[in-house]
Amino acid sequence: MSSNNNKKWFSLNIGRKEKTSSGSCSCGKSSGGCGGSSNAHHMTNEAFTEAAINASIGEERTKDGFEQVFDVKMDRRSAFKKLTASLLIGAGAVSTSCSVISGDESKEKAQIDWEEQFKGNYKLMTDKEKEATVDRLVRSYQLRTGKNISMSSKNAEEDVLFGYAFNISKCQGYMDCVNACVEENNQDRNSQMQYIRIHEMKDGKGFNFNEADDNYYHEVPAQGHFYMGTQCFHCDNPPCVEVCPVQATWREDDGLVVVDYDWCVGCRYCMAACPYDGRRFNWSKPEVPESEINHNQHYLGNRMRKKGVMEKCTFCVQRSRAGKNPACVEACPTGARIFGNLLDPDSTIRWVLENKKVFRLKEDLGTEPKFWYFMD
Numbered sequence: 001m002s003s004n005n006n007k008k009w010f011s012l013n014i015g016r017k018e019k020t021s022s023g024s025c026s027c028g029k030s031s032g033g034c035g036g037s038s039n040a041h042h043m044t045n046e047a048f049t050e051a052a053i054n055a056s057i058g059e060e061r062t063k064d065g066f067e068q069v070f071d072v073k074m075d076r077r078s079a080f081k082k083l084t085a086s087l088l089i090g091a092g093a094v095s096t097s098c099s100v101i102s103g104d105e106s107k108e109k110a111q112i113d114w115e116e117q118f119k120g121n122y123k124l125m126t127d128k129e130k131e132a133t134v135d136r137l138v139r140s141y142q143l144r145t146g147k148n149i150s151m152s153s154k155n156a157e158e159d160v161l162f163g164y165a166f167n168i169s170k171c172q173g174y175m176d177c178v179n180a181c182v183e184e185n186n187q188d189r190n191s192q193m194q195y196i197r198i199h200e201m202k203d204g205k206g207f208n209f210n211e212a213d214d215n216y217y218h219e220v221p222a223q224g225h226f227y228m229g230t231q232c233f234h235c236d237n238p239p240c241v242e243v244c245p246v247q248a249t250w251r252e253d254d255g256l257v258v259v260d261y262d263w264c265v266g267c268r269y270c271m272a273a274c275p276y277d278g279r280r281f282n283w284s285k286p287e288v289p290e291s292e293i294n295h296n297q298h299y300l301g302n303r304m305r306k307k308g309v310m311e312k313c314t315f316c317v318q319r320s321r322a323g324k325n326p327a328c329v330e331a332c333p334t335g336a337r338i339f340g341n342l343l344d345p346d347s348t349i350r351w352v353l354e355n356k357k358v359f360r361l362k363e364d365l366g367t368e369p370k371f372w373y374f375m376d
C-alpha cells in the first residue's frame with residue numbers, strides 16, 4: 001500500500017471525542033455509594049452509550065456500576081458473593097462512608113475495597129473520578145505491601161494518534177522486545193505470559209503463520225529464516241471492542257485499545273473476536289516478584305491485574321503518554337521497531353509510511369490495524 005495515496009490513518013475516527021462530564025459526589029465515591037434509585041428499561045447499544053455518559057453527571061450516577069452499563073439491576077461478576085463479604089468487611093466503613101475516615105488502617109483498607117467494588121466503568125468516569133480510583137489503588141497497595149507505586153490516569157492528548165511500524169528486514173529474532181515487554185508491563189511470570197510473538201518463518205515461503213515457529217529455542221538468526229513480530233495492533237475498527245458485553249474494552253482518542261481490568265468479566269469474547277491473536281487471558285492470579293514489579297504504572301496499562309481478566313499490549317500507555325517509546329521499541333537492538341504520532345508530519349512513523357512499501361495483516365477484514373510492516 002502506498003501511504004501517499006491512501007492516508008487512511010488520517011480519517012480513522014480522528015476528531016471523535018468522547019463526551020466528558022463534570023460534577024462529583026461530595027463524599028468522593030465514584031458511583032453508587034450514597035443511595036438513589038434506578039430506572040429499569042431496555043436500550044439499544046447506541047442509546048445505552050448516550051445514557052451511560054449522561055449517567056455520569058445526573059442522578060443516574062447514583063446507580064451501581066453494572067446498572068450504568070446495562071440499565072438493569074443485576075449481579076456484577078460474582079458480585080453478590082463478594083457483596084456479602086463486603087457487607088461484613090465494610091459494615092463499619094459504610095456507616096462512616098461520607099465522614100472523616102478513621103485512622104485505623106484496616107478500616108481504611110475496608111473502605112477503599114468497598115469504594116473500589118462499587119466504582120463505575122473507568123471509560124465513563126470524570127477526570128476527578130479517575131484520579132480518585134487511582135489514588136485508592138495506590139493507597140491500597142501501600143496498605144497491603146508497605147511499598148509505594150506511582151499510578152497515572154493520564155488521558156489521551158489532543159492531536160495524537162499512535163502508530164507502529166515493523167521492519168522485517170531488520171528483525172533478527174533476538175526477542176529482547178519480548179523480555180522488555182514482560183518486565184515493563186508486569187506480566188505474570190508463572191504462565192510466562194507474553195504480549196509479543198516473534199514468528200520465525202522460512203525464506204521463500206511467504207508470510208506463512210501456520211508453519212511459523214513462535215516458540216523457538218536456538219541461536220538466531222537461523223539460516224534461511226526471517227522474523228516477524230505480532231502483538232495487539234490497536235485496530236481503528238477493533239472487533240474485540242464490538243463484542244465486549246460490558247464495555248470493559250474500548251478505543252481511546254489517541255488510538256490505544258485498552259481494557260479496564262476491574263470491569264472485565266472474563267468472558268473472553270474479545271479474545272475470540274481478535275483476528276491477530278492480540279489478547280491474553282489470566283487463567284490464574286498473575287504473580288510478579290516484588291523486587292521485579294515496575295512501580296511506574298498507568299490504570300489502563302501495567303498496573304497489577306487479577307485472575308480471570310483479559311490483558312494485552314497497550315503500546316505501553318504508561319510510557320507512550322509520557323512521551324516515551326514503548327519498551328519493545330527501546331529494547332530492540334536492530335532498530336526494527338518504529339513508533340510515533342501518525343498526526344505529526346515530522347515523525348519517523350510518518351516518514352516510514354510515506355517512503356516505504358508498507359502493508360498490514362488481513363487488510364481485507366477492515367479492522368484498520370495501526371501496525372504496518374515494511375522491508376528495506
Ligand code: SF4
Pocket residue numbers: 231232233234235238239240241257273274275276277278279312367
Ligand atoms: S489486534 Fe486484536 S486485540 Fe488488538 S485492537 Fe485489533 S482486534 Fe483488538
Ligand code: SF4
Pocket residue numbers: 243244245246247248249259263264265266267268269270271309310
Ligand atoms: S474478556 Fe474481553 S469481552 Fe469479556 S468482559 Fe473482558 S474485555 Fe470484555
